[in-house]
Amino acid sequence: MKTLLLWDIDGTLLTSGGAGMRALRTPLRELHGIQASLDDIDYAGRTDRHILRQIFTRYDLPISEENFTRFLDHYVATLPAELANPGAFILPGVPALLTTAAARPDITQALLTGNVQRGARAKLSFHGLWDFFPFGAFADDSEHRNDLGPHALRRAREHTGVDFPPERVWVIGDTPHDIACGRIIGAQTLAVATGSHSVAALSTHAPTAVLSDLSDATAFWRLIDSA
Numbered sequence: 001m002k003t004l005l006l007w008d009i010d011g012t013l014l015t016s017g018g019a020g021m022r023a024l025r026t027p028l029r030e031l032h033g034i035q036a037s038l039d040d041i042d043y044a045g046r047t048d049r050h051i052l053r054q055i056f057t058r059y060d061l062p063i064s065e066e067n068f069t070r071f072l073d074h075y076v077a078t079l080p081a082e083l084a085n086p087g088a089f090i091l092p093g094v095p096a097l098l099t100t101a102a103a104r105p106d107i108t109q110a111l112l113t114g115n116v117q118r119g120a121r122a123k124l125s126f127h128g129l130w131d132f133f134p135f136g137a138f139a140d141d142s143e144h145r146n147d148l149g150p151h152a153l154r155r156a157r158e159h160t161g162v163d164f165p166p167e168r169v170w171v172i173g174d175t176p177h178d179i180a181c182g183r184i185i186g187a188q189t190l191a192v193a194t195g196s197h198s199v200a201a202l203s204t205h206a207p208t209a210v211l212s213d214l215s216d217a218t219a220f221w222r223l224i225d226s227a
Contacts, residue, residue, distance in 0.1 A: 003224060004164040005101060006112035006152050006187070007133070008173030009120055011044070011195025013094050014127055017087020019079060020119075024055070027074035034059050044196050045177030047114035047139035047148075048072070072116055079122040090127050091194050093214035098132045100217065107224075108160055111136025112152045112171055112181065114145055135159050145177050149185035167227055176205045188227055190220075 007013055010020065021038050028034045036059070043051050052071060056063045101107045110133055113120050117138040124130040137152035149171070157163055171182030174195030179202070182189035191202040191210045202210050209223050 004169045005109040009113045011174035017085045019082035023078040023082045026078045045175030049143040076118045083126045179205045179207045
């Protein structure tokens with residue numbers, strides 16, 4: 001039986017040291033002349049497009065596909081420089097898990113992330129992780145995170161020829177939104193407390209399992225292989 005691992009990025013695979021928010025402030029300032037911290041924007045577990053809609057609504061900017069694209073172009077161009085900061089790093093255990101998964105013929109791994117694809121590539125490439133993920137579902141597919149699971153499953157079928165049963169699909173993330181997104185497609189959900197939510201807080205959302213982090217490879221694979 002093949003297993004599909006669908007990974008979130010921010011707070012799960014890596015932390016960017018605030019690079020994403022700083023990169024969002026640049027087009028807000030350069031394109032619209034607005035200087036703002038954006039600290040009060042609801043971004044954890046949200047898609048980039050949802051975050052943009054919050055920003056545009058808050059500052060009464062015209063919402064259109066053209067304006068979103070223009071803003072995102074500037075955001076993605078700014079990201080690499082912002083990622084070069086001491087607070088940007090891969091989270092514990094991640095490289096070993098991705099390497100093991102890539103070597104196992106019974107495992108397919110992909111992304112299920114709120115990042116637009118270009119942003120995901122910038123973040124993961126900066127840390128040398130992009131090539132682990134041959135496909136994924138991104139904010140380009142939908143503004144709403146709960147819509148992304150079916151896109152990931154469709155691309156998994158197209159890429160592998162396998163129709164993964166729900167019990168062999170794991171959505172791995174650090175927020176309640178990741179848990180909800182996995183539940184929509186009937187997947188197993190692994191919550192990791194490496195973002196802004198504690199083990200206790202994540203547990204209240206009833207994921208399949210919760211780990212404090214991904215440093216214990218034995219515990220991780222015991223969960224995945226027991227499904």
